[in-house]
Structures are given as C-alpha cells and as structure tokens.
Amino acid sequence: MSGLRREELAPLAGVSVGYYTRLEQGQSPNVSDEVLDSLARVLRLDDDELAHLHRLARVVRARERVRPERLRPGIKLIVDSFTEAPAMAVGRRGDILAWNRLAHALLAPHWEFDGAERPNFVRIDFLEPDFARGLYGDWEQKARDDIAYLEGSLSRFPGDEGLTALVEELLTLSPEFRAMWTEHPVANCASISRDYRHPEVGVMTLTAELLRTPDDEGQGVTVFQAEPGSPSHERLRRLAERVAAAVH
Structure with a gap:
C-alpha cells in the first residue's frame, strides 16, 4: 500500500497518528512486536522485510560504540x-x-x-x-x-x-x-x-x-x-x- 498518508496508515495498523509519527522519528524504542507486525500487515511486507523492520525499530537503542572486529x-x-x-x-x-x-x-x-x-x-x-x-x-x-x-x-x-x-x-x-x-x-x-x-x-x-x-x-x-x-x-x-x- 505505497502512497498511504500517516493519517490513513496509522488507523489501519491500530495506532494513533501521533504514535506512528514518533515511530517514524525513532522516538519509540520500546515498540511492541505486535505493533510492528500490524504495520507490516498494512504495508504488505514479506518475511525478510518484516525481519528488517524489527531490527530497524531497535536501532534507536543506545548507540554504544562497538568493539573492534577481530577474527576469533x-x-x-x-x-x-x-x-x-x-x-x-x-x-x-x-x-x-x-x-x-x-x-x-x-x-x-x-x-x-x-x-x-x-x-x-x-x-x-x-x-x-x-x-x-x-x-x-x-x-x-x-x-x-x-x-x-x-x-x-x-x-x-x-x-x-x-x-x-x-x-x-x-x-x-x-x-x-x-x-x-x-x-x-x-x-x-x-x-x-x-x-x-x-x-x-x-x-x-x-x-x-x-x-x-x-x-x-x-x-x-x-x-x-x-x-x-x-x-x-x-x-x-x-x-x-x-x-x-x-x-x-
């Protein structure tokens, strides 16, 4: 469903427009899997895209520096x-x-x-x-x-x-x-x-x-x-x- 506005997409996913806006802006790090799955359903995402959405939703966690990569x-x-x-x-x-x-x-x-x-x-x-x-x-x-x-x-x-x-x-x-x-x-x-x-x-x-x-x-x-x-x-x-x- 490409081209949907926030005002149209949010109700279909069962969330408020304000909450969906905060999601887009990365201001809801504790978003539930149920909400993400609902958004994926409305957007008609496939399995790979759904998994990617779940990962992206958690990027807003503390962006700590990662350790240098060394071969184990x-x-x-x-x-x-x-x-x-x-x-x-x-x-x-x-x-x-x-x-x-x-x-x-x-x-x-x-x-x-x-x-x-x-x-x-x-x-x-x-x-x-x-x-x-x-x-x-x-x-x-x-x-x-x-x-x-x-x-x-x-x-x-x-x-x-x-x-x-x-x-x-x-x-x-x-x-x-x-x-x-x-x-x-x-x-x-x-x-x-x-x-x-x-x-x-x-x-x-x-x-x-x-x-x-x-x-x-x-x-x-x-x-x-x-x-x-x-x-x-x-x-x-x-x-x-x-x-x-x-x-x-």
Missing part, C-alpha cells in the same frame, strides 16, 4: 577445516577475515592470499567492477545482496563507525552503489545460489551458506557448495585439484 581463532579453524569447498570468515562490514585457498581462487585470485590488507567483498564488487562483473553471472543481484548485507549490519550495529564510513565511501565512489542504496533492498543472505564464471574451469552454480555463531558479533562462515554429481560439482573438484597442485 575458532572461526579460523572452521574455515581451515574445509579442503574441498570454498570457505571464508566474513565480518559485519563485509571484510573477508579469513579464507581457504579454494575461496581465494574462486572469489579474488588477484588479491594476495596472506596479504596484510583484508579484502572486502562489497568493495570488490563495487570498486572493481570489471572483475566483479566478469565473475558473477548476475552482478546486479549480487550487488543488491551486498547492500542488503550492509543494511542488516547497520540495523544490528548502529554504533560501528567503520561500517558507517564504508557506506559513506561507497556512496562517494560508486554511482551504482549510490543508486541501489536508495532502493533499500532487503534480503535474507543466509542461503543464496548464484553462477560464478571462473576463467580456468568455467561456469559453476554454487550455493553460499552463511553460518553465524550463537554469540554473534556480526561474524560468520560462508561455505560454497555445488550439487553433487552436477557439472558444477565436477568443475569445483577440478578447481580444487588446481589449487592443491599450485600449493605443492
């Missing part, structure tokens, strides 16, 4: 345990905190594997467009998923100055990011299937599963997998062989 040793061990599937640890800003050699070969072989500078998958996708557009079968969808990832992080970590600075940097340097950011795409980035074009083994359809830890500080492990027995599975196996041969 246990997460590094998890990444290293994968030898036949690309795996990486990702932070709340999109930094690749750790990766195995197969993920490096798939996602950014032009970066140093053990370099001092941490690659950031959002920066790569928007600030290295020639590489990114060649890698992804649908770069625009990948770019929108990146923005949804950042939006989700901002809703959960509003006090992360580095995250805010990253968004401002991308708004300044990337016209594509600037245009897509205004759309506020919302998506569940926990499980996504997409096509990857690898120059050595060809196109692979892989599913990326984002596994978050229970004591979530915004870090998680992403593992890429192909359907067993598929051409993509065979191509991923060949890529793993090439990576292993290059290391040894």
Whole structure:
C-alpha cells in the first residue's frame, strides 16, 4: 500500500497518528512486536522485510560504540577445516577475515592470499567492477545482496563507525552503489545460489551458506557448495585439484 498518508496508515495498523509519527522519528524504542507486525500487515511486507523492520525499530537503542572486529581463532579453524569447498570468515562490514585457498581462487585470485590488507567483498564488487562483473553471472543481484548485507549490519550495529564510513565511501565512489542504496533492498543472505564464471574451469552454480555463531558479533562462515554429481560439482573438484597442485 505505497502512497498511504500517516493519517490513513496509522488507523489501519491500530495506532494513533501521533504514535506512528514518533515511530517514524525513532522516538519509540520500546515498540511492541505486535505493533510492528500490524504495520507490516498494512504495508504488505514479506518475511525478510518484516525481519528488517524489527531490527530497524531497535536501532534507536543506545548507540554504544562497538568493539573492534577481530577474527576469533575458532572461526579460523572452521574455515581451515574445509579442503574441498570454498570457505571464508566474513565480518559485519563485509571484510573477508579469513579464507581457504579454494575461496581465494574462486572469489579474488588477484588479491594476495596472506596479504596484510583484508579484502572486502562489497568493495570488490563495487570498486572493481570489471572483475566483479566478469565473475558473477548476475552482478546486479549480487550487488543488491551486498547492500542488503550492509543494511542488516547497520540495523544490528548502529554504533560501528567503520561500517558507517564504508557506506559513506561507497556512496562517494560508486554511482551504482549510490543508486541501489536508495532502493533499500532487503534480503535474507543466509542461503543464496548464484553462477560464478571462473576463467580456468568455467561456469559453476554454487550455493553460499552463511553460518553465524550463537554469540554473534556480526561474524560468520560462508561455505560454497555445488550439487553433487552436477557439472558444477565436477568443475569445483577440478578447481580444487588446481589449487592443491599450485600449493605443492
């Protein structure tokens, strides 16, 4: 129901116009789930948009500074345990905190594997467009998923100055990011299937599963997998062989 005025939307959601106005202005940090669900019903939000609304409604809590992001040793061990599937640890800003050699070969072989500078998958996708557009079968969808990832992080970590600075940097340097950011795409980035074009083994359809830890500080492990027995599975196996041969 786009285009509804406050005076029309508030009664449909069962709240006063004044209360709805305070919600819009972030002045009601203790809004109930029932009110949010009612607003979502009136606005016809889908499940991902509803979850995003619940997160945003709580951003107005005290915006404490968050601790610097450091890779947990246990997460590094998890990444290293994968030898036949690309795996990486990702932070709340999109930094690749750790990766195995197969993920490096798939996602950014032009970066140093053990370099001092941490690659950031959002920066790569928007600030290295020639590489990114060649890698992804649908770069625009990948770019929108990146923005949804950042939006989700901002809703959960509003006090992360580095995250805010990253968004401002991308708004300044990337016209594509600037245009897509205004759309506020919302998506569940926990499980996504997409096509990857690898120059050595060809196109692979892989599913990326984002596994978050229970004591979530915004870090998680992403593992890429192909359907067993598929051409993509065979191509991923060949890529793993090439990576292993290059290391040894």
